[in-house]
Amino acid sequence: MSVGTYTFRYSTLHTQFIIDMSKHMNLTLKVWRQKNQNSEGKFVTIQANNIADDMSFLEMLDVVNEDLTRKGEDPIYFDHDCREGICGMCSLVINGRPHGPNERTTTCQLHMRSFHDGQTIVIEPWRAAAFPVLKDLAVDRSAFDRIQQAGGYINVNTGGVPDANAIPIPKRIADEAFESATCIGCGACVAACKNASAMLFVSAKVSQFALLPQGQTERYERAQAMVDQMDKEGFGNCTNTGACEAECPVGIKLTNIARLNREYFTAKIFRQEDVHA
Amino acid sequence: MLDSKVPAGPLAEKWSNHKFNLKLVNPANKRKFTIIVVGTGLAGASAAASLAELGYNVKTFCYQDSPRRAHSIAAQGGINAAKNYQNDGDSIFRLFYDTIKGGDYRAREANVYRLAENSVKIIDQCVAQGVPFAREYGGLLDNRSFGGAQVSRTFYARGQTGQQLLLGAYSALNRQIKKGKVKSYTRHEMLDLVVIDGHAKGIITRDLVTGKIEAHEGHAVLLCTGGYGNVFFLSTNAMGCNVTAAWRAHKRGAFFANPCYTQIHPTCIPVTGDHQSKLTLMSESLRNDGRVWVPKTKELAEKLRKGELGPNDIKEEDRDYFLERKYPSFGNLVPRDVASRNAKEVVDEGRGVGKTGFAVFLDFADAIKRMGEETVRAKYGNLFDMYQKITDENPYEVPMRIYPAVHYTMGGLWVDYNLMTTIPGLYCLGEANFSDHGANRLGASALMQGLSDGYFVIPYTVGDYLAGLGSFAPVDKNHPAFEETRKNDRR
Amino acid sequence: MWEYCGMARTEEGLTKAKGLIRELRNEFWNNVTVLGSNEELNMSLxxxxxxxxxxxxxxxxxxxxxxxxxxxxxHFRLESQTEEGEAKRDDENFAYVAAWEYKGPDQPEVLHKEELVFENVKLTQRSYK
Structure with a gap:
C-alpha cells in the first residue's frame, strides 16, 4: 500500500514475500491526464522502468504512482477495486482497445507479460458522451445505474414468494439467462463502439429477464423503459459492427442485441394487453 | 456483562416468538423515518431494498462508483440453504449444528439457528428476483457439497454466485431508487458517526469526487461495510475494502468483538513478488475434485522449486496427499482453517513448491481421468481460466499451485440478537458484525449471513427500535453534534 | 500481521507484533505526506x-x-494444541465473546465479556479424521 511519498509496506512483517524472480522491462506510457470534469485533458508521457512481467497492468500503474508521489507529482487516478475481474470497476483503453490487447480479460487481469521491453503504451479513459471524465482515467458511469433503475428488475417484495423449486426452468434456458447475467457493467462495450452505444449492456439485462419465467409479466415494459432511458442518457445507436462483443471481457454475445430489438419492437407495435393475452 | 437480548424459550421457537414480541411501526408512520445504510453489498443492498419496500426512507452510501461493485460480488462458490432438495438428510438443525461446530463453538446459538431458518427463504427470494442459479436437466435447482459439509446444500451460479446474488439485491435496490424511496450516494465514504444523547443519528461522509465533507441525518444507521481483512498486507479483499466506518463507530462507543478471529482461505493463487497488490482467491469448490499434495521429501521439493523437475515428473509414490492422509473421512474437504494450517505446516517443513516455495499443489489429473476434461471444464472452467490468466500455466496440464491467504474476518462490531451495537440506533450487518460464524466460517455461509441479516432480520428489528423512540419528528439537522463531529474529523 | 498474527500465533510473536505496529504507526504519522488537495478525487487521501x-x-x-x-x-495459538497438532479450545476459561471498548487515543481498550451458553449442542473437540 502506498501512501503519499512514504511507501508503506509491512516489510518487517512479511519477510517471506520479498523474493522476486521475474523478468523486467522499461516502458513509455502516454497517459491521459485531466484535472476534473470541466478542464481540458491531454496526453502526458511518463517513463515506467523496471516493470516485472508478472505484474498486472494495474500493479504497473501502482508502481508508476508510487514513483510519481515520491517525486511530488499527482498520481494518476484510475478506477479499480476487486482486481480479480468481477467487480467491473476497472476500465482503461489501452493502445486503442478497451481492457487492452487480450480477449476476455479485464484490465486488472491483464499482465505485463503481454507487453515487451521498450514498448509505448497509450492509456486513455472510456470515451463516450454519456461517460464524462471525472479525473484522468476515471469516468462517471452512473448512466448505467439509471438504465437499470428504469426497469432492470422484477417487481417482487421481500417475503411472500413461492418456493424456489415451484417453477422448473429448463436447463438450456437457465444457462442462457445466466450467460446474459454475467455482464459486469464495466462499459467496455460503450468504449468499443463508434457510436458509444450501450445496446450490449442493456440487451444483456433485458435478455436475462426475458428468458426467465419470473421476468415474463413485465417483459415488454422493461425493454421499452430501459431503451428509453438509454436514449435519454445520450448513448448512440447500434452500429452492427460487433466491436462490443469483441471487446467484452466476459463474452456477452451479440444475440442479446437481436433479442433486445425483438423485445423492443414487440413492445412498440402491440398493446401490452395483446402481448400478454 | 453484555446483554445479548436472546429471547428465552426453545431454540426453534426463539425467532418466531421474538418477531411477535417486537414492536411495529404503523405503515403510515414508516415514511416519517429515515434510515441510513452504509455499504451496498449483500447485507446493505438487501436491507435498504427491504426497508424501503416497507415504507421507510432510506439513504445508501458506497465508496464505489455504483452499488453493484461491492465486494460481495467476488464471492464464487455458493450459498447454503437447508432446503434438503437432495433428500440427503439436511435440515435446519443440521445446518445450525454444522455452522456452530464449524465455528468451533464460539458463536451464539440463537443467532446461528435463526440464520439456518432464514436460509431457505433466501433461496426463494433470490429465485423470484431472477437470480440464475445452476439447474439440473429436469429444471430444478442444482446443489453441491461445499467446504466441509457432508450434505449437498450449496446453491450456486457457476463460479460467480456472489455477483448474481448481489445483482439480485442491486435490482431490488434499483426498484426502490426508481420509486424514490432510496436515495443512493455513490463515491461517498463514511468518515464518522454522529451520536446525539447516546443514540446514532447520522453520519459524516466525504464525497470522493468533490472532496466535500457532508453530514447526513437519520433515525437509525446500519453499517454494512464488510470485514477488515486488508489489515494484512496482502489479502483477497478488494483494494478499497476498509475498516474505517466500523472503526470510527467503535471510537464513538460501539464495542468491537473478537477481532482476532480471521479466516485464512486455503485456495488462493500464491504470491509472486513484492509489487503484488492483492491475492486472488479461487473457490474452494475446487477442493471437491482437486487433490492437495506436496512431494514427500524436501529434496524433491527443492528440485521442483529450481525447475529441475516438473510436477508431473513426481511419481505417485513420492507424493504426499497430506489432507487425505491425516483426515481420511473429510480428506481434501476439511474446514478452511484446518486446510490452511496444514498447508503452512508442510511449507514450513521445506516441502513447499513453486518458485518461492510458498505453495502446495492442487491436482486435477485424477478428476480429468474420472470425469473427462469437458466435465471438469463445465464445472470449473472460469476458475481455470482465471488461474491461467494470472499464472500463465495451464491447470488442465499441470497441477495448480495454491497457498492460503487472508480472506474473511469473523470478528466485527458487537451486536445483540437484534443486530444492534452498543450504541442505540446503530446496527451492524453482514461481515462487519461478529455474530454468526464464531471462530471460523464455513464455506458458502457468508452470502447466507449477509442476506439473512438484510432481507429477513433487520426489517423486523429496526422497527422495534424506531417504535420505541416515541417520536416521529425528523432528526434535527442543525443539532450542534453534526458540526462538532464534522470538525473533529481529522481529515 | 501475516507473520505474527496469521495462521499460527504465539505469545512471543504477538508481543513483538504489538511493538512493531506501534513503531509503524509512529512512522506513519511522522512521515505521511498526502499530495493533492481535499477538493478532488484524491487516491492518496x-x-x-x-x-x-x-x-x-x-x-x-x-x-x-x-x-x-x-x-x-x-485463531491458532501454538501454545494450545492437541497431541495431533489440532486447535485445542479451553471452554472453561474462554467460552465467551470478547467485546472491546475504546477508551481514547493510546489508552488500552477495556474487555467486556458475553458468556456463550450452549443449551442445544454439546461442545466437543472438532474432528475431521
Whole structure:
C-alpha cells in the first residue's frame, strides 16, 4: 500500500514475500491526464522502468504512482477495486482497445507479460458522451445505474414468494439467462463502439429477464423503459459492427442485441394487453 | 456483562416468538423515518431494498462508483440453504449444528439457528428476483457439497454466485431508487458517526469526487461495510475494502468483538513478488475434485522449486496427499482453517513448491481421468481460466499451485440478537458484525449471513427500535453534534 | 500481521507484533505526506485515512489474540494444541465473546465479556479424521 511519498509496506512483517524472480522491462506510457470534469485533458508521457512481467497492468500503474508521489507529482487516478475481474470497476483503453490487447480479460487481469521491453503504451479513459471524465482515467458511469433503475428488475417484495423449486426452468434456458447475467457493467462495450452505444449492456439485462419465467409479466415494459432511458442518457445507436462483443471481457454475445430489438419492437407495435393475452 | 437480548424459550421457537414480541411501526408512520445504510453489498443492498419496500426512507452510501461493485460480488462458490432438495438428510438443525461446530463453538446459538431458518427463504427470494442459479436437466435447482459439509446444500451460479446474488439485491435496490424511496450516494465514504444523547443519528461522509465533507441525518444507521481483512498486507479483499466506518463507530462507543478471529482461505493463487497488490482467491469448490499434495521429501521439493523437475515428473509414490492422509473421512474437504494450517505446516517443513516455495499443489489429473476434461471444464472452467490468466500455466496440464491467504474476518462490531451495537440506533450487518460464524466460517455461509441479516432480520428489528423512540419528528439537522463531529474529523 | 498474527500465533510473536505496529504507526504519522488537495478525487487521501484506521485496529487484533490463550477455529495459538497438532479450545476459561471498548487515543481498550451458553449442542473437540 502506498501512501503519499512514504511507501508503506509491512516489510518487517512479511519477510517471506520479498523474493522476486521475474523478468523486467522499461516502458513509455502516454497517459491521459485531466484535472476534473470541466478542464481540458491531454496526453502526458511518463517513463515506467523496471516493470516485472508478472505484474498486472494495474500493479504497473501502482508502481508508476508510487514513483510519481515520491517525486511530488499527482498520481494518476484510475478506477479499480476487486482486481480479480468481477467487480467491473476497472476500465482503461489501452493502445486503442478497451481492457487492452487480450480477449476476455479485464484490465486488472491483464499482465505485463503481454507487453515487451521498450514498448509505448497509450492509456486513455472510456470515451463516450454519456461517460464524462471525472479525473484522468476515471469516468462517471452512473448512466448505467439509471438504465437499470428504469426497469432492470422484477417487481417482487421481500417475503411472500413461492418456493424456489415451484417453477422448473429448463436447463438450456437457465444457462442462457445466466450467460446474459454475467455482464459486469464495466462499459467496455460503450468504449468499443463508434457510436458509444450501450445496446450490449442493456440487451444483456433485458435478455436475462426475458428468458426467465419470473421476468415474463413485465417483459415488454422493461425493454421499452430501459431503451428509453438509454436514449435519454445520450448513448448512440447500434452500429452492427460487433466491436462490443469483441471487446467484452466476459463474452456477452451479440444475440442479446437481436433479442433486445425483438423485445423492443414487440413492445412498440402491440398493446401490452395483446402481448400478454 | 453484555446483554445479548436472546429471547428465552426453545431454540426453534426463539425467532418466531421474538418477531411477535417486537414492536411495529404503523405503515403510515414508516415514511416519517429515515434510515441510513452504509455499504451496498449483500447485507446493505438487501436491507435498504427491504426497508424501503416497507415504507421507510432510506439513504445508501458506497465508496464505489455504483452499488453493484461491492465486494460481495467476488464471492464464487455458493450459498447454503437447508432446503434438503437432495433428500440427503439436511435440515435446519443440521445446518445450525454444522455452522456452530464449524465455528468451533464460539458463536451464539440463537443467532446461528435463526440464520439456518432464514436460509431457505433466501433461496426463494433470490429465485423470484431472477437470480440464475445452476439447474439440473429436469429444471430444478442444482446443489453441491461445499467446504466441509457432508450434505449437498450449496446453491450456486457457476463460479460467480456472489455477483448474481448481489445483482439480485442491486435490482431490488434499483426498484426502490426508481420509486424514490432510496436515495443512493455513490463515491461517498463514511468518515464518522454522529451520536446525539447516546443514540446514532447520522453520519459524516466525504464525497470522493468533490472532496466535500457532508453530514447526513437519520433515525437509525446500519453499517454494512464488510470485514477488515486488508489489515494484512496482502489479502483477497478488494483494494478499497476498509475498516474505517466500523472503526470510527467503535471510537464513538460501539464495542468491537473478537477481532482476532480471521479466516485464512486455503485456495488462493500464491504470491509472486513484492509489487503484488492483492491475492486472488479461487473457490474452494475446487477442493471437491482437486487433490492437495506436496512431494514427500524436501529434496524433491527443492528440485521442483529450481525447475529441475516438473510436477508431473513426481511419481505417485513420492507424493504426499497430506489432507487425505491425516483426515481420511473429510480428506481434501476439511474446514478452511484446518486446510490452511496444514498447508503452512508442510511449507514450513521445506516441502513447499513453486518458485518461492510458498505453495502446495492442487491436482486435477485424477478428476480429468474420472470425469473427462469437458466435465471438469463445465464445472470449473472460469476458475481455470482465471488461474491461467494470472499464472500463465495451464491447470488442465499441470497441477495448480495454491497457498492460503487472508480472506474473511469473523470478528466485527458487537451486536445483540437484534443486530444492534452498543450504541442505540446503530446496527451492524453482514461481515462487519461478529455474530454468526464464531471462530471460523464455513464455506458458502457468508452470502447466507449477509442476506439473512438484510432481507429477513433487520426489517423486523429496526422497527422495534424506531417504535420505541416515541417520536416521529425528523432528526434535527442543525443539532450542534453534526458540526462538532464534522470538525473533529481529522481529515 | 501475516507473520505474527496469521495462521499460527504465539505469545512471543504477538508481543513483538504489538511493538512493531506501534513503531509503524509512529512512522506513519511522522512521515505521511498526502499530495493533492481535499477538493478532488484524491487516491492518496483516501488511502491515508484507511491505513491510519487499520494501524489502530491491528493493535486491537493483536491484543485480542494475546488475551485469548486458547486455540479455536481460525485463531491458532501454538501454545494450545492437541497431541495431533489440532486447535485445542479451553471452554472453561474462554467460552465467551470478547467485546472491546475504546477508551481514547493510546489508552488500552477495556474487555467486556458475553458468556456463550450452549443449551442445544454439546461442545466437543472438532474432528475431521
Amino acid at each position: 483516501e488511502k491515508a485515512g484507511r491505513v491510519a484506521d487499520f494501524l489502530e485496529l491491528g493493535e486491537l487484533m493483536v491484543d485480542d489474540a494475546l488475551h485469548r490463550r486458547e486455540s479455536c477455529g481460525g
